Amino acid sequence: MSDDRYPFQEVEKRWRNWWHENEIHDVDLDTDEEKCRYILVMFSYPSSSKLHIGHWWNYAPTDSYARFLRMNGYKIFEPMGFDSFGLPAENYAIKVGTHPKQTTEESIEFIEQQLDEIGAMYDWRYKVVTSRPEYYRWTQWLFLKLYNHGLAYQKEGLINWCPSCQTVLANEQAEGGECERCHSTVIQRKMTQWYFKVTEYADKLLEGLDEIDWPESTKKRQQNWIGRSEGANIKFTLEKSPDKYIETFTTRPDTLFGVTYVVLAPENDLAIECAEKYSDTPEQLQEVKDYIQRSMQTNEVERTSTTREKTGVFTGAYAMHPLTGKRLPIWVADYVLGSYGTGAVMAVPAHDQRDFEFAEKYELPIQVVIRPMDGLLEAEEMREAYEGPGIMMNSEQFSGVRSEDGKKVIAEKLQKLNLGGPEITYRIRDWSISRQRYWGAPIPLVHCEKCGAVPVPESDLPVLLPDEIKEYRPKGSSPLGALSDWMDTTCPKCGGQARRDPDTMDTYVCSSFYHLRYLAADDHEQPFHAKRMKKWLPIHTYVGGPEHSTGHLIYFRFITRFLHDIGLVPVAEPAQRLIHQGIITHAGSRMSKSKGNVVNPDTFVANYGSDVFRMYLMFMGDYSEGGDWSDEGITGVDRFINRIWRLATRLDGMNVDDTFPVKGDYTDDLYRTLHRTIEAVGSDLEGFAFNTAISRIMELINATYLWIGEKEDAATFKALGRLLKVVARLIAPLAPHFGEEIWHRLGGEGSVFDQSWPEYDPKAMVAETITLIVQVNGKVRDRIEVPTDADQETLKTTALASEKIQEMMQGKQLRKAIVVPGKLVNLVIG
RNA sequence: GCGAGCAUGGCGGAAUUGGCAGACGCGCAGGACUUAGGAUCCUGUACCUCCGGGUGUGAGGGUUCGACUCCCUCUGCUCGCACCA
Numbered sequence: 001m002s003d004d005r006y007p008f009q010e011v012e013k014r015w016r017n018w019w020h021e022n023e024i025h026d027v028d029l030d031t032d033e034e035k036c037r038y039i040l041v042m043f044s045y046p047s048s049s050k051l052h053i054g055h056w057w058n059y060a061p062t063d064s065y066a067r068f069l070r071m072n073g074y075k076i077f078e079p080m081g082f083d084s085f086g087l088p089a090e091n092y093a094i095k096v097g098t099h100p101k102q103t104t105e106e107s108i109e110f111i112e113q114q115l116d117e118i119g120a121m122y123d124w125r126y127k128v129v130t131s132r133p134e135y136y137r138w139t140q141w142l143f144l145k146l147y148n149h150g151l152a153y154q155k156e157g158l159i160n161w162c163p164s165c166q167t168v169l170a171n172e173q174a175e176g177g178e179c180e181r182c183h184s185t186v187i188q189r190k191m192t193q194w195y196f197k198v199t200e201y202a203d204k205l206l207e208g209l210d211e212i213d214w215p216e217s218t219k220k221r222q223q224n225w226i227g228r229s230e231g232a233n234i235k236f237t238l239e240k241s242p243d244k245y246i247e248t249f250t251t252r253p254d255t256l257f258g259v260t261y262v263v264l265a266p267e268n269d270l271a272i273e274c275a276e277k278y279s280d281t282p283e284q285l286q287e288v289k290d291y292i293q294r295s296m297q298t299n300e301v302e303r304t305s306t307t308r309e310k311t312g313v314f315t316g317a318y319a320m321h322p323l324t325g326k327r328l329p330i331w332v333a334d335y336v337l338g339s340y341g342t343g344a345v346m347a348v349p350a351h352d353q354r355d356f357e358f359a360e361k362y363e364l365p366i367q368v369v370i371r372p373m374d375g376l377l378e379a380e381e382m383r384e385a386y387e388g389p390g391i392m393m394n395s396e397q398f399s400g401v402r403s404e405d406g407k408k409v410i411a412e413k414l415q416k417l418n419l420g421g422p423e424i425t426y427r428i429r430d431w432s433i434s435r436q437r438y439w440g441a442p443i444p445l446v447h448c449e450k451c452g453a454v455p456v457p458e459s460d461l462p463v464l465l466p467d468e469i470k471e472y473r474p475k476g477s478s479p480l481g482a483l484s485d486w487m488d489t490t491c492p493k494c495g496g497q498a499r500r501d502p503d504t505m506d507t508y509v510c511s512s513f514y515h516l517r518y519l520a521a522d523d524h525e526q527p528f529h530a531k532r533m534k535k536w537l538p539i540h541t542y543v544g545g546p547e548h549s550t551g552h553l554i555y556f557r558f559i560t561r562f563l564h565d566i567g568l569v570p571v572a573e574p575a576q577r578l579i580h581q582g583i584i585t586h587a588g589s590r591m592s593k594s595k596g597n598v599v600n601p602d603t604f605v606a607n608y609g610s611d612v613f614r615m616y617l618m619f620m621g622d623y624s625e626g627g628d629w630s631d632e633g634i635t636g637v638d639r640f641i642n643r644i645w646r647l648a649t650r651l652d653g654m655n656v657d658d659t660f661p662v663k664g665d666y667t668d669d670l671y672r673t674l675h676r677t678i679e680a681v682g683s684d685l686e687g688f689a690f691n692t693a694i695s696r697i698m699e700l701i702n703a704t705y706l707w708i709g710e711k712e713d714a715a716t717f718k719a720l721g722r723l724l725k726v727v728a729r730l731i732a733p734l735a736p737h738f739g740e741e742i743w744h745r746l747g748g749e750g751s752v753f754d755q756s757w758p759e760y761d762p763k764a765m766v767a768e769t770i771t772l773i774v775q776v777n778g779k780v781r782d783r784i785e786v787p788t789d790a791d792q793e794t795l796k797t798t799a800l801a802s803e804k805i806q807e808m809m810q811g812k813q814l815r816k817a818i819v820v821p822g823k824l825v826n827l828v829i830g
Numbered sequence: 831g832c833g834a835g836c837a838u839g840g841c842g843g844a845a846u847u848g849g850c851a852g853a854c855g856c857g858c859a860g861g862a863c864u865u866a867g868g869a870u871c872c873u874g875u876a877c878c879u880c881c882g883g884g885u886g887u888g889a890g891g892g893u894u895c896g897a898c899u900c901c902c903u904c905u906g907c908u909c910g911c912a913c914c915a
Contacts, residue, residue, distance in 0.1 A: 216834090220833085225911095304914095337913075337914070337915090345915045354915075355915085426914095616855095621843060625836090633855070635855095639870095692843095692853085702854090706872090
């Protein structure tokens with residue numbers, strides 16, 4: 001390593017210390033400043049003590065963006081904290097055989113140091129750590145608020161159970177029937193659990209999507225996840241017990257006359273009841289029981305596979321058609337889900353493919369009631385269901401009505417008969433939040449024999465998670481349940497004997513309000529800080545992975561809206577703009593230990609420095625698309641930094657004034673490039689286009705090298721110094737230590753991050769001449785220098801006057817000339 | 831199965847939204863400096879070529895004076911959703 005190399009080790013350490021000592025990153029949350037922006041990146045969970053490349057990819061560019069805004073005159077709040085409760089932290093503790101509190105606190109300390117190495121502007125005075133009592137006190141407070149507003153409730157129901165993690169999972173954590181953490185197959189279990197009524201907010205969450213600047217794909221995913229369906233609720237009374245009925249939900253009430261049977265989900269308790277009490281053929285009971293037993297054991301993935309052949313059994317009972325009174329056999333089949341709608345459907349084989357397949361298999365009748373607008377439909381000739389719109393037929397007085405209108409009319413008719421009516425159903429389920437694990441916020445509730453479930457009074461919060469626990473490993477029920485000292489308590493209502501709720505809360509509860517808590521992290525008296533929220537919310541830009549689209553990003557919108565509705569938070573939507581980071585691959589595939597292609601940031605930070613490492617990450621590709629890591633590629637950024645370094649060190653000992661570069665001191669070309677670069681870097685950074693921002697600065701430096709050549713005179717150096725002072729500001733957000741170093745080396749006063757972003761002059765970006773492209777029949781044939789302000793006619797005649805063009809025109813006719821001012825002339829000849 | 835996105839040199843990737851394809855970087859080649867160069871600086875680098883030019887943005891077609899960009903068909907990859915009634 002030669003002497004003139006940029007000494008990043010010393011420089012980076014020096015500036016980090018200087019920033020800390022001079023409180024450069026401290027933000028005054030109570031400022032009166034108007035221009036304030038809250039920039040947030042999703043916090044990390046300390047599952048070990050090392051930052052991986054994904055963390056860098058997430059945090060460094062976000063920080064660069066925040067620094068850029070700061071230089072544009074904004075006060076920036078860019079906090080960081082730790083999502084330290086939950087499975088990753090706990091599993092790590094179990095792996096190393098140490099108490100989770102200890103491993104978590106140690107990890108946090110290490111990670112904090114490593115985060116510091118990134119050189120981000122975090123103001124650690126506003127750190128949140130979700131596993132500390134001063135934080136989870138408010139997690140519990142939130143639970144009580146939801147409880148008091150009727151949005152937290154307890155019920156027995158089927159839940160997702162991960163046999164390996166030994167805990168309940170929310171639907172969002174068990175997508176595809178797999179545990180989000182360990183990828184074990186999730187099984188269904190009946191348990192009593194606490195739920196938050198996110199379903200109550202389904203419509204509000206959908207509507208809110210229109211107001212926010214989030215990726216369309218993410219909005220779509222949330223829409224699908226919430227899954228709003230408009231339709232009707234229809235009741236089918238039981239033949240043998242007319243006061244009882246089966247409730248179904250359908251989006252196609254217009255097909256009601258085509259119902260030929262009714263299907264119950266195996267989970268529906270009516271199934272056994274029908275077979276037991278209302279069956280014509282009671283001997284089938286055992287068969288029904290066996291079927292239900294079997295399908296309950298089938299796992300979710302298998303059961304919901306679309307390719308699987310449908311199965312079912314007849315219960316022996318019949319229901320009555322609400323309008324015709326016809327007898328309809330009641331079946332049990334597992335293609336009907338217990339968790340959606342009412343857990344029962346009216347089957348219309350002619351107009352629903354699933355019912356069609358089932359009817360074919362079990363030889364149930366197919367009744368056509370909708371015909372296409374311009375055709376006929378015969379049941380005997382059908383190969384598949386007709387699911388399109390059309391005209392109602394075989395539907396008594398409704399025949400001839402268009403199916404779209406029929407939906408409404410039928411639903412209204414049923415409402416009059418008190419046999420149903422219009423209904424909206426959602427796919428989203430209430431959020432189950434009880435976890436049978438140790439490392440989480442205890443649910444602030446006690447169970448009293450006399451009074452039932454009683455919330456812990458707010459003044460008694462936090463309900464501390466006991467440290468003294470021998471066995472915190474999961475065992476199927478909460479480890480806290482075995483701590484009788486902790487479990488036994490008195491009822492806050494009657495003072496009698498009571499037991500605590502042994503479960504802890506899902507960590508998504510912790511992260512559902514952390515963005516609000518950051519703003520009051522120094523305040524231990526109240527959960528939120530009204531004045532600061534008014535100033536700083538909503539989050540201007542929120543950065544995190546797309547994998548949180550239907551988890552955290554729904555919960556944190558839900559909780560923010562809830563708190564807004566009860567008047568505690570000034571905004572309904574937490575984040576105005578959302579940006580997803582892409583995935584960093586290596587050698588073309590995702591990094592994983594098993595593939596052995598994991599890139600360790602520490603190695604590269606040690607060899608090239610934090611700035612070069614973060615800048616190469618940003619240079620690799622589009623932020624939202626990610627990029628492919630290359631061990632060789634990083635040398636390009638390293639060279640680039642050193643090229644600037646060598647220019648700057650030429651000026652050592654020289655006094656550089658603060659004058660902005662003056663036109664005549666450079667070649668016109670370089671001067672123009674300077675202004676163009678300032679403009680482009682600014683707009684690129686605003687749009688998170690770090691890769692092109694960096695390449696622009698590279699171009700400027702390349703042009704500077706060509707301009708300076710061997711020149712060493714004082715005037716040139718003076719001009720170079722002024723130019724580099726602009727470069728220092730341009731590069732500072734991307735390479736903070738380096739930017740600060742260059743700034744000071746050139747005699748800059750104060751932190752470079754307190755300087756204003758350089759201004760460009762639009763006039764200076766325009767050259768006096770442009771290269772006119774002359775095309776013949778769409779192909780480039782000549783390039784001519786012309787004055788920038790030449791009018792269309794001049795451009796045309798200039799093009800026609802070209803020798804090359806004259807040659808090509810020999811014996812041909814000019815048919816048309818398209819002139820694009822400032823760009824090209826296309827001559828159509830033939 | 832349904833839906834979305836993507837496909838550009840040896841490689842990572844640009845392209846002001848219909849107007850010079852390949853910016854910037856890696857790699858490679860040549861030159862300069864040098865005891866030396868795996869440092870640095872400069873030049874070149876899509877492909878073919880009879881040196882006139884011709885061909886090129888996954889494949890095929892279309893719209894247009896003009897298409898990486900818009901439309902249709904197909905192929906491949908990535909990611910969602912997946913019996914939601």
